[in-house]
Amino acid sequence: MKRTRKVTRGFVLRQVLFGLGLILLTAFILVFSFPNDFDLVAGDVAPRDIRSPMDFNYISDILTAQAQDEAVRQVAPVYTTPDFTIAREQYDRARQVLAYLRELRADLYASEPQSYAWTLAVPELADLPLSTVNILLKMSDSSWNRVQIEFLALLDQVMRQQRIREEDLPVVRASISARVALDLGQDEAIVVSDLVRRFLRPNVFYDEAATEAARQDARIAVGPTSRKLRSGEVIVREGNVVSELNVEALNELGLVAQEWDWFDFGMALLLSIAATLSLGLYLWRFQPGALATGRSEALLFLLLALFLFLARALTTSGELLPYLFPGAALAMLVTTTVGLPSAAGAMIFVGGVCGWLAGRSLGFAVLVTLSSIVGALTLPRYEQTGTIFRSGLLSGVTGALTLFAFMSDDVRADPMQMALKVGVCLVAGLVSGGLTVGGLFLLAPLFDLTTTFRLTELSRPNHPLLQRLLREAPATFNHVMMVTSLAEQAAERIGANALLTRVGAYYHDIGKLARPYFFIENQQGLSNPHDRLDPYTSVDVLKGHIRDGLKLAREYHLPERIAAFIPEHHGTTRASFFYRKAVDAAGGEADLVDESQFRYPGPSPRSRETLLVMLADGSEAATRARRPTTPEELTAVVDSIFEQRLMDGQLDNCPITMQELHTVKATYIDLLRGAFHPRVQYPEPKETKDPNHG
Secondary structure (H helix, E strand, C coil): CHHHHHHHHHHHHHHHHHHHHHHHHHHHHHHCCCCCCCCCCCCCECCCCEECCCCEEEECHHHHHHHHHHHHHCCCCCECCCCHHHHHHHHHHHHHHHHHHHHHHHCCCCCHHHHHHHHHCCHHHCCCCHHHHHHHHHCCHHHHHHHHHHHHHHHHHHHHHCCCCHHHHHHHHHCHHHHCCCCCCHHHHHHHHHHHHHHCCCCCCECHHHHHHHHHHHHHHCCCCEEEECCCCEEECCCCECCHHHHHHHHHCCCCCCCCCHHHHHHHHHHHHHHHHHHHHHHHHHCHHHHCCHHHHHHHHHHHHHHHHHHHHHHCCCCCHHHHCCHHHHHHHHHHHCCHHHHHHHHHHHHHHHHHHCCCCHHHHHHHHHHHHHHHHCCCCCCCHHHHHHHHHHHHHHHHHHHHHHCHHHHHHCHHHHHHHHHHHHHHHHHHHHHHHHHHHHHHHHHCCCCHHHHHHHCCCCCHHHHHHHHHCHHHHHHHHHHHHHHHHHHHHHCCCHHHHHHHHHHCCHHHHCCHHHCHHHCCCCCCHHHHCCHHHHHHHHHHHHHHHHHHHHHCCCCHHHHCHHHHCCCCCECHHHHHHHHHHCCCCHHHCCHHHHECCCCCCCCHHHHHHHHHHHHHHHHHHHCCCCHHHHHHHHHHHHHHHHHCCCCCCCCCCHHHHHHHHHHHHHHHHHHCCCCCCCCCCCCCCCCCCC
């Protein structure tokens, strides 16, 4: 009871702070302005000549920045010195591949399609033209010997003697044909050229740190730039567009100053209170989850604040700039981070403020609201850069159509001006797309958001954790890849988040990096250390991979939703093998053994995605351990895993239906049947495999 009261008080305090902050912010935005004499910003047209009232000399930040930017532009990119270890690595790899190809050419029992397939199975040769493969496999031994010698010699020559940057690779590859020895036959030269091109790698890399240091040095070398104004000198002439430099001069001279109208502030405060209360009630009714955590409220407040200030800046800056307001960016950012209902409420709120700022214009308020909501509604489930820009463009089209509807008379009066406004609306849609992409990249790490962009980044195989798993626990890595394949396919079939499932599955077993050889899949050819441990110590080591995994997740800044896969993929299941071992050690007296010590800490899966990984993990491990020889045996193995998890209460907190569970089971059986069927033994399975590239 005490805990509930504390949570309730915290919730109320958050709502009060959120409401007061939004009320004061909105009121300030509504009344903030410059004095009427020089209420100017960059882009406005000067109403009359504005002159300097005195001789004045000041340090111009704008001129200084321009001079610094010019100095930075003059700095050439800095590159590292050639890395000859890359040349050695490629040379060694080339020799391994040649050894593999020699064995393949000598295989008299392989059919032609098999030989082709095995050749293209080498990662470097995956895109080798079939014509080249045909020549390579069918040429005479003497020709093949010449090809090998020339290939290694030419690769060595190019990689050691030439500085190769990433952008230079196409040019260097194009020049390979001219470097092949002239005493080779045409077919031999083709094979040599194609092989060398596929083993070339950059050995010189852009040195971002050195380049940035050089740029900083160039920037620092530029001293402050001053600007001198004489008394009576015209700063900006009547009818000219006010520039940033003009605004800076006016500010330095004190010709613009803030002025408050307390009556207007009072009216704005009343409007802000009404709008904020309406927004709060709307969120409470349609998406209470947006108010459930301080993180989501802070994010919503931050986005509203940024776009309200942007609305203030644009709606008071001439005739065209108001239509550049990227409201769809706010709608799409809130949709992807908080939810669609919150985005709709936020845009009605911001649209009303924009209408007030634009001279109490209902048309402008409707334009901002409708165009923004269209951007949010057209955003797909898995946002990508292209789809975000498409949604932004659709919001711009909606804004243009709304503009026509409310300003149809202006089309006849000034068609050119109307065309410009339409064009600005379309540009605003594209700007919204760009702001959304940039905003997601910036906000995701700050607020621990699990966006599609962040998931895509975490799914790349070059992520440090995945690389560690591959190097330090390769058998666990293979297990993880199989579990990932199973869980992702099941997620797609039941409509769960397949991308989240895939990334979560990648990282669910990272805790095994702490003690990889204490887990059975990594013990091939080694003694089992658990044979020398008592069951209590063994189970503590097993459960330890959950603690170690969560520690690594914090260390590598994995999102919270990804870290949830680490404890939830085991839930509160029992380590039955060690439990039975403890019971046996107690003389078969189960009452003498505390079963809770042999259960994982949990919690049990709280989402369909983590449950899919739990079931995939158990099914794959059981299938690998029992090695069923018939489809019926495989089905029985998977059935037993599902039945055990169900009876053990692991599905109690997961929102999954029995129909979906049946689909998941059928998916796992189909995929495991394909993965564990008898396979043809390939020649030389280990001699030609490079552990650094396998």
